[in-house]
Amino acid sequence: VWGYDSDNGPERWHENYPLAKGDKQSPIEINSKDVQHDSSLASWHASYDPGAAKTILNNGRTCRVVFDDTFDRSVLRGGPLSGAYRLRQLHLHWGSCDQHGSEHVIDGVKYAAELHMVHWNPKHGNFAGALKQPDGVAVVGIFLKVGPTPKPEMKRILEEIENIKTKGKEAPFLHFDPSILFPKSRDYWTYHGSFTTPPCEECITWILLREPIEVSSDQMAKLRSLSKNAENEPASPLVDNWRPPQPLKGRIVRASFK
Ligand SMILES: NS(=O)(=O)c1ccc(O)c(NC(=O)NCCCCO)c1
Numbered sequence: 139v140w141g142y143d144s145d146n147g148p149e150r151w152h153e154n155y156p157l158a159k160g161d162k163q164s165p166i167e168i169n170s171k172d173v174q175h176d177s178s179l180a181s182w183h184a185s186y187d188p189g190a191a192k193t194i195l196n197n198g199r200t201c202r203v204v205f206d207d208t209f210d211r212s213v214l215r216g217g218p219l220s221g222a223y224r225l226r227q228l229h230l231h232w233g234s235c236d237q238h239g240s241e242h243v244i245d246g247v248k249y250a251a252e253l254h255m256v257h258w259n260p261k262h263g264n265f266a267g268a269l270k271q272p273d274g275v276a277v278v279g280i281f282l283k284v285g286p287t288p289k290p291e292m293k294r295i296l297e298e299i300e301n302i303k304t305k306g307k308e309a310p311f312l313h314f315d316p317s318i319l320f321p322k323s324r325d326y327w328t329y330h331g332s333f334t335t336p337p338c339e340e341c342i343t344w345i346l347l348r349e350p351i352e353v354s355s356d357q358m359a360k361l362r363s364l365s366k367n368a369e370n371e372p373a374s375p376l377v378d379n380w381r382p383p384q385p386l387k388g389r390i391v392r393a394s395f396k
């Protein structure tokens with residue numbers, strides 16, 4: 139089974155998931171000097187229904203909040219997207235220390251963590267169908283930076299961690315509007331890429347927010363207190379669940395800002 143250890147990590151995923159060696163893989167390193175400002179890029183808009191939030195779970199690879207996506211209840215539109223994409227889940231990737239953990243790297247900067255809000259295009263019927271389409275999925279990426287004024291909105295997710303310490307644990311997670319996690323600025327980079335986990339389908343329009351949100355070192359430690367093992371298995375900390383940057387292969391990264 140794939141993971142992030144030396145025997146099953148990113149360097150070996152292609153053995154069972156050939157797409158992992160594709161030409162449009164994610165994450166990537168973004169170098170501002172190669173980014174193209176595109177003045178035609180619209181601003182993006184999220185209209186989320188707090189009532190769509192359902193549960194929070196530890197699947198042994200990340201901490202994920204799941205939303206009801208059986209109809210257009212919480213949607214993302216605008217930006218590089220055409221149509222309304224349904225919010226399905228959000229999850230995070232983080233490191234074993236504050237100096238690394240994000241998947242995308244910006245001008246050489248690795249953030250402590252990266253939060254992904256995963257949306258899919260209902261014109262493709264269901265999530266499984268959307269994975270097979272180049273415009274099937276849209277993920278908003280938010281960088282988490284350790285700083286002196288932590289964002290109180292992260293507290294809700296981090297408080298719930300107590301109840302999902304080990305793999306397979308799930309808890310109700312109701313009345314939550316994830317748009318409270320957005321930073322002030324709506325500036326973003328966008329490019330076409332893939333899931334950063336196997337099977338690495340190349341169906342994602344990435345929308346990466348330029349402004350990181352701040353968390354405290356204690357909040358990061360909370361995230362690192364999650365375990366990748368199940369309750370009755372030997373303890374193994376859930377940390378460093380990030381894929382390193384992949385070859386750009388000639389792709390253009392566009393910016394909504396100058
Ligand atoms: N990082 S991402 O590209 O935004 C991304 C978006 C949606 C996903 O479902 C995954 N994959 C995922 O959650 N895998 C871990 C548990 C698999 C269950 O065995 C990754």
Ligand SMILES: [Zn+2]
Pocket residue numbers: 229230231254334
């Ligand atoms: Zn992710």
